[in-house]
Amino acid sequence: MAQQQQKLAEVGPERLRLMDEVSITMQVLSISGPGAELLSPGEGPAFAREYNDRLAALIAPHPDRFAGFAHLPSANPEAAADELARTVREHHFWGALISGTIQGQFLDSPQFAPLLARAQELGVPLYLHPGVPPAPVRAVYYENLPNELGQNLSMAGFGWHAETAIHILRLIVSGTLERYPRLKLIIGHMGEMLPVMMARADLTMPPSQTKLPRSISQTLRDQVYITTSGIFTRPPLEAALATFGLDNTLFSVDYPFAPNTAGHQFLANLQMAPADIAKLAYGNADRVLGL
Numbered sequence: 001m002a003q004q005q006q007k008l009a010e011v012g013p014e015r016l017r018l019m020d021e022v023s024i025t026m027q028v029l030s031i032s033g034p035g036a037e038l039l040s041p042g043e044g045p046a047f048a049r050e051y052n053d054r055l056a057a058l059i060a061p062h063p064d065r066f067a068g069f070a071h072l073p074s075a076n077p078e079a080a081a082d083e084l085a086r087t088v089r090e091h092h093f094w095g096a097l098i099s100g101t102i103q104g105q106f107l108d109s110p111q112f113a114p115l116l117a118r119a120q121e122l123g124v125p126l127y128l129h130p131g132v133p134p135a136p137v138r139a140v141y142y143e144n145l146p147n148e149l150g151q152n153l154s155m156a157g158f159g160w161h162a163e164t165a166i167h168i169l170r171l172i173v174s175g176t177l178e179r180y181p182r183l184k185l186i187i188g189h190m191g192e193m194l195p196v197m198m199a200r201a202d203l204t205m206p207p208s209q210t211k212l213p214r215s216i217s218q219t220l221r222d223q224v225y226i227t228t229s230g231i232f233t234r235p236p237l238e239a240a241l242a243t244f245g246l247d248n249t250l251f252s253v254d255y256p257f258a259p260n261t262a263g264h265q266f267l268a269n270l271q272m273a274p275a276d277i278a279k280l281a282y283g284n285a286d287r288v289l290g291l
Helices: 002-009 015-020 046-059 077-092 110-122 137-141 148-152 159-173 196-202 218-222 235-244 260-268 273-288
Strands: 026-029 066-068 094-101 126-129 185-187 225-226
Touching: 015 260, 026 046, 046 066, 046 077, 077 110, 126 159, 137 148, 148 159, 159 185, 159 196, 159 218, 196 218, 196 225, 196 235, 218 225, 260 273
Parallel strands: 026 066, 094 126, 126 185, 185 225
Antiparallel strands: none
């Protein structure tokens, strides 16, 4: 863990060296874990502003190699919307990253309307990353397991991915994405299990029940983009390409939680047409992030 913390903090020669070793030209940097959203609505904005200014200062020496996703005071949605706009305008950040639930709420709660509306207006994506499960969820689902496996199961072992999938599905079935039809969302880990559940979701929650004009699968393909981050085996990619489609799939490593070499080897070994590899490796990211 300490070694990962050191790698997270270092944004300079060593990070660039590891990128160059595997021909990674660009990394998008963001905060790892919760922050401003844990503070009160009054305290969060100043924390997020300072963090974003520090991140921008780290990026500034290498603007052709690093870019940023904003950290937002999400417990104060009006301030979060303003901070997103400020970072896009002043620091040229490419969107924002949100980790998990926000004080027990998902983004389909009406209180987050100002943030979703501003992201749509700015044309920048929100990256929905997993977060630490709320205490009641941990207590019921993940406690009383040996060897600290409950913590692993609750996060990278499974729980993180299920939570993010639920987050996306709530945004769809609540009608939130119909209210913001140009809002772009990004999720990692090869689609957080949604590719293998897309047909099942359509079957069990059809438009006749949701009362929405689009099916769940159509909304996913219209507004949600997925990355390969941390998942480097072929079957999940095949499921992602067969459901979300190549144009919605972006290459990502998840450094330092996954090594750059593993991501590079995975990409290099794919038996795909060169034009498709180019889309996956960088073309889709250029388009979605507005490079």
